[in-house]
Amino acid sequence: MASISLVINGKKISKDVSDNTLLSDFLRDNLSLTGTHVGCDTSQCGACVIHLNGSSVKSCTALVVDCNGSEITTIEGLANNGKMHPLQEAFKKHHGLQCGFCTPGMVMSAADLLQKNKNPSEHEIRDWLEGNICRCTGYQGIVEAVKDAASKM
Amino acid sequence: MTSLIGSKIERKEDKRFLTGKGRYTADINLVNQAYAYFVRSPHARAKITKVDNSKAMKAPGVIDIFTGDCITKDKIGGLIAGWKIVSQDGKDMKVPPHPALAKDSVNYVGDQIAVVVAETLEQAKNAAELVSVSYKVKKAVVKTSDAMNSEAIHEGIDQNLCFDWLLGDKGKTDEALSKADKIVKIDLVNNRLIPNAMEPRASIGDYNSSSEQLTLYTTNQNPHLTRLVMSAFNAVHPEHKFRVVAPDVGGGFGSKIYPYAEDVVIAYASKKIERPVKWVAERSESFLSDCHGRDHISHAEIGLTNDGKMTALKVETIANLGSYASLFATVTPTYLYGPLILGLYDIPVASCNVKAVFTNTAPVDAYRGAGRPEATFLIERIVTEAAKSIGMDQAEFRKKNFISKFPHQQCLVHNIDSGDYSAHLNKALEISDYKNFENRRAQSAKKGKLRGIGFSSYIEACGIAPSAVVMSIGAGVGLWESAEVRFNATGNVSVFTGAHSHGQGHETTFAQIVGDKLGVPMENIDIIHGDTDKGPFGMGTYGSRSLAVGGTAIAKACDKIVEKGKKVSAHMLEGKPEDIDFKNGEFILKNSNKKKTIGEIAFACYLPGQYGEVKSPLPPGVEPGLKETAFYDPINFSFPAGTHICEVEVDQETGETKVEKYTAVDDFGTIINPMIVEGQVYGGLAQGIGQALYENGQYDDSGQLTTASYMDYTMPRADNFPRFKLEYTTTPATSNPLGAKGCGEAGAIASPPAVMNAVIDAIGTDVSMPATAEKVWKALKENSSKKVAA
16 A cells, blocks of 8 residues: 555545556546546557646556656546536537547547647547547547647647 | 428537546446456366365455356346247257356356456455366367368257258249359458447446345446346346446447346346446457457359349358357348348349358357348449459449339348439549549559559448338347437426437437427437336337437327327317417417417426316316327338448558548438438448458467457557548438438448458459458469559
8 A cells, every 4th residue: 555645637636545556447446537438458449548747648557656746637627617628629519429438538648639739630640549449430520620629729 | 490400410418428427337336336257268168067166255355156056046047049040941040058157168268157246356356266167178169161060069059050041042043043144253251350349348236125126237238128138038137126227338339239148147146145246347358258240251153144234143151150149149140131132233033041150259249230241241242243254344333233213122021112322323433533543543553552442332221120021031029119208397308218329429319300390499308218217118229220210209209299289289279289280399370370389388288187266278188298108110121322432552562451532422311410420420431441451350279369459459540541531312211201211330331342342453362351461462472463563
């Protein structure tokens, strides 16, 4: 067990956790932040992507104890005072989601792309999102959404 | 008021998914919940000689362990094959018992043997390691092609043959083939796929020993049917005390239409320990134990006249059912496959023989398209080879053989009500710029790349399943749909549907129908599904049925609401019901300025009845309340159709294939929400292109699944696709009042042959699905005639 403290979606959290607790399980089971999903066991699907100190990370591959002192944003914390992030709006407008399971990871991953590249090309978007699997949309609505959001940010 | 039907409207369900507030089964945690972990077979085929859980029972946190012996003792029934097929010799299909926990033998890697229930998941997993199972390992039967010549897996099922089914007249087909000017033959493999809905399966059983009520939360496309099967066949719990909830479900694609062994066992375990029990599959468990899809090998022969008319088609298919016959497994390669081998062509005589075999692999069941992708791949591959064999243009050959007059009775089963096949082909030719293809091929050649073009004109039978049609060819039941439209006194509307949305956007599409029908704003309409305690019995979502069947049931319930509203408003407006017009949410008395809104009528329906001085607004004899139910059994299938044209570029140095252009022109009849329809097509295309180029469920000779993770099974990703171009033509269905034909499976049905025809056109030699870089490179090496100099 270890005592950790971190800032999640702007709130300070202090907890005792066991050494082998994954960040994804910690968010889901200890904090009920179930928007972060787990879709595989090999860090391939990307449904669990969150932001760790501002960068996208697959939370199923991080141990919570290693995140001590860091700042984390999950899908629940992306909207600002109830106003959806431009990416969330764009995903809605361009039908960038269907069943919604990959969506939190997809949006968090795309949000990191737009932090790093303000105006990505279609090729750059598709290349960046290679680590997020969606089985429903064929990715076309997602790519449209990311482009549109970039133009509005 | 502008019509909601036909409008691009953003989805009502999106906000919760986009803000992390979706509620999937794995997100649910109940007070006092225990955790389950399954012990699964590491062998493809073995006799179980002993299961010893004595060590495991003593492990920390273990509450109980259940095995095949336990469920046998408690008379829990096995899993069922839902559709009886009769072989051509008149005998019923042969189906082995499929216990929810294996007792005497295991028949595929991943077969469930025991479940450990513990206080934490970690404790359950650790204890599962201590369950000692002794096996006598036998030689596994793995390959589809070997099954009939191998030792019988199941006692009493010779040749591992479930059934030997024949559709059509084989004698007349052979005769017509013998008279043909030319016969074209083809051998095809339809590769095994693993559905891979992004949400892994999960179940939570919650037994309340006080009320004796059992609730099962589960990842399912079909909660009412799941409850029925688990009550009637698995004997888990009586139906009236059993609630099945399928909350937000993260994709299904057919793999979640029926209860799995884990659902049965988790519900049972919860009853046994009188506590909630939760199980969530790991992805590797999904790969091993979710039902797989496709897995056919086929031989087909088609007869031609010298001028390019098809005269006869003969098909012989071996369909791999895997280790057991899953619930929809036997209907998929028969009723959903055989009738569709004719495609959208006028072929006067045909026969289709399907031999379904058991192997020591995961059970195979419906996967997006279910039977229709296999039929379409077959007909569109052989049609392409037929046109080539007589040197005819692919488009011209198709047009010459298309059905052109409707309704058209095909020689096998289907009576096709409407369509215009040349219209979608012509539109696809135009959008894909077919006439300049050879220029593009030459441009690619300059870069050292091989370019090819592939056509796929398809038809599907959707709106599953009209009783009259499926029962005429031997099915025991049809599949209707239900709806209840409940007007609340304050004027908003709760709509209950037996369909289930797991990505399809029903909360929006169905609200558009209700909004138009009743003149109520969409924000005042709630579509409720996925809970057997709420709505009437329904048949769930698969087979592109939700709109054509479920949407129609909703529309019919709305019609009944309007009928009642006419009676009530006539009474209130002092006219006759036949003199009331209903438009845009208002009941208007003809030739007057008197009217009532539907909200006023709804309120009036909930006012008290007549008593003394209190005057009821309801006419005498009319019951209070405003709630109507409709059950709809369609009169026929609906027949979406279309033409897809694919262009690929193959890198001759690496064998890598890239889809460069993809054009889809589809006829889905009436479209309610074009944005949602586009999304369905895009998603289907990704799965179909995935089948053609990347995905393959592969077992080694010992029956180990060698593609059991995302490291090994190639899921299509964002950088695998070009921008798809979609267009529509429209001929409304006549089999349902909405005119809807269904759109959920078209992309996955049409695209595999479009892609493969393009790849084969590019490299000039046959290659099987998936056309991976390795296979294409090898095929090119063996046939260098197509190579171009860079």
